[in-house]
Amino acid sequence: MNNFTFYSPTYFVFGKDTENEAGKYVKRFGGANVLIHYGGGSVVKSGLLERVEKSLTESGIRYKTLGGVKPNPRSGLVYEGIKLCKDENIDFILAVGGGSVIDSAKAIAAGAKYDGDFWDFYKGKVIKEAIPVGTILTISAAGSEGSSGSVITHEDGMLKRSAGGDVLRPVFSILNPELTTTLSNYQTACGATDIMAHVFERYFTNTKDVEITDRLCESVLLTIIKEVPRVIENPKDYNARANIMWAGMIAHNNICGVGRDQDWSSHKIEHELSALYDVAHGAGLAVVFPAWMKYVMRNAVNKFAQMAVRVWGCEMDFEHPEKTALEGIHRFENFLKSIGMPLTFEEIGAKENDIPEMVKKLMGENDKLGSLVSLSAKDVENIYRLAL
Numbered sequence: 001m002n003n004f005t006f007y008s009p010t011y012f013v014f015g016k017d018t019e020n021e022a023g024k025y026v027k028r029f030g031g032a033n034v035l036i037h038y039g040g041g042s043v044v045k046s047g048l049l050e051r052v053e054k055s056l057t058e059s060g061i062r063y064k065t066l067g068g069v070k071p072n073p074r075s076g077l078v079y080e081g082i083k084l085c086k087d088e089n090i091d092f093i094l095a096v097g098g099g100s101v102i103d104s105a106k107a108i109a110a111g112a113k114y115d116g117d118f119w120d121f122y123k124g125k126v127i128k129e130a131i132p133v134g135t136i137l138t139i140s141a142a143g144s145e146g147s148s149g150s151v152i153t154h155e156d157g158m159l160k161r162s163a164g165g166d167v168l169r170p171v172f173s174i175l176n177p178e179l180t181t182t183l184s185n186y187q188t189a190c191g192a193t194d195i196m197a198h199v200f201e202r203y204f205t206n207t208k209d210v211e212i213t214d215r216l217c218e219s220v221l222l223t224i225i226k227e228v229p230r231v232i233e234n235p236k237d238y239n240a241r242a243n244i245m246w247a248g249m250i251a252h253n254n255i256c257g258v259g260r261d262q263d264w265s266s267h268k269i270e271h272e273l274s275a276l277y278d279v280a281h282g283a284g285l286a287v288v289f290p291a292w293m294k295y296v297m298r299n300a301v302n303k304f305a306q307m308a309v310r311v312w313g314c315e316m317d318f319e320h321p322e323k324t325a326l327e328g329i330h331r332f333e334n335f336l337k338s339i340g341m342p343l344t345f346e347e348i349g350a351k352e353n354d355i356p357e358m359v360k361k362l363m364g365e366n367d368k369l370g371s372l373v374s375l376s377a378k379d380v381e382n383i384y385r386l387a388l
């Protein structure tokens with residue numbers, strides 16, 4: 001196991017009706033003049049925004065609202081939010097929504113405390129300061145409610161890039177599984193795929209003797225495999241929703257990733273797809289991950305066979321471990337199919353002709369990608385082609 005530090009300061013408030021305590025927690029974490037940030041309208045339609053506004057008002061907290069965050073959030077609204085925060089002396093940002101809203105809130109929070117262009121952070125500049133962010137999560141997926149990351153697409157060139165830093169970790173996150181019952185099965189499945197992907201990026205490592213984190217990863221995967229079919233069958237199943245919601249947090253606050261090298265090439269390969277075609281991040285991952293797995297599997301047969309046996313219930317073929325490894329990948333593909341996820345370029349409207357452009361955009365900034373296997377531009381192209 002490698003040396004590590006682990007800092008996860010977020011205060012989690014989990015359970016039914018907890019959004020009604022938003023005012024109490026904003027106050028506890030020092031907010032008096034708040035920006036409520038939200039998305040394309042689901043929180044208006046469900047009445048959640050109204051309940052949150054009421055809670056803030058009852059706690060004597062002033063607020064402004066800024067809605068309109070799109071999935072795969074864009075830079076334009078971030079600039080607008082930064083200006084608003086500076087003009088109005090905002091001291092707290094409350095993100096009400098999914099990963100896109102939370103990531104947009106984090107970008108605004110960092111940009112409002114910085115004199116330069118917030119995009120500098122997405123080009124690698126260290127984030128030293130940010131307005132505190134609290135979240136009320138409405139979809140179990142990105143894990144941004146507990147993570148240090150934020151992913152934004154710059155409209156100039158449609159570059160989708162991430163920034164990170166412990167100052168971006170939310171000070172509190174309110175997780176009420178009931179809020180996720182209005183999601184379509186497709187959105188639920190996209191979120192579940194992202195949760196699994198966050199585990200895979202950590203699980204497939206060359207670092208040896210990381211049994212505790214391997215077992216945590218496997219437990220998140222087993223939970224998703226058990227609970228997602230239950231919510232697809234019955235979207236109002238509270239306990240299944242609750243298990244998925246907590247799994248989504250555990251998958252990405254890095255408790256599953258400490259002490260080991262992590263890969264993250266599939267996420268970067270996927271970000272080019274969601275930037276170009278505006279597909280849901282989880283759907284893009286469903287297309288990329290099985291292709292990446294098949295491409296790199298021979299370099300880490302034992303790890304893939306371990307997952308096949310422990311997670312997918314395959315029998316170990318000691319004579320031919322690669323057969324076990326491949327069977328695990330097939331069972332993963334079948335699971336994705338069973339929950340309605342796409343597996344090919346065609347199903348998400350991606351085009352073979354665009355592959356060179358995506359490779360160029362991605363590898364123009366990176367010589368090599370990934371850690372389990374170090375990928376060249378040619379490898380990335382081959383992975384896209386495997387997903388056709």
Ligand code: NZQ
Pocket residue numbers: 038039040041042043069070071072073097098099100101103138139140141142143144147148149150151179180181182183184187191194252267281282
């Ligand atoms: O905008 P509204 O109207 O709210 O609709 C959203 C959106 O259309 C809808 N939705 C959310 N909660 C709902 C709901 N509809 C009905 N009922 C509800 N309760 O779902 C759609 C997707 O929302 P979005 O926030 O985009 O989903 P997600 O949480 O999957 O976030 C995706 C973004 O997160 C980034 C992705 O790249 C993508 O841009 N990621 C962020 C990470 C991080 N910050 O740590 C890590 C991830 O790997 C990921 O890259």
Ligand code: ZN
Pocket residue numbers: 142194197198267281
């Ligand atoms: Zn992700």
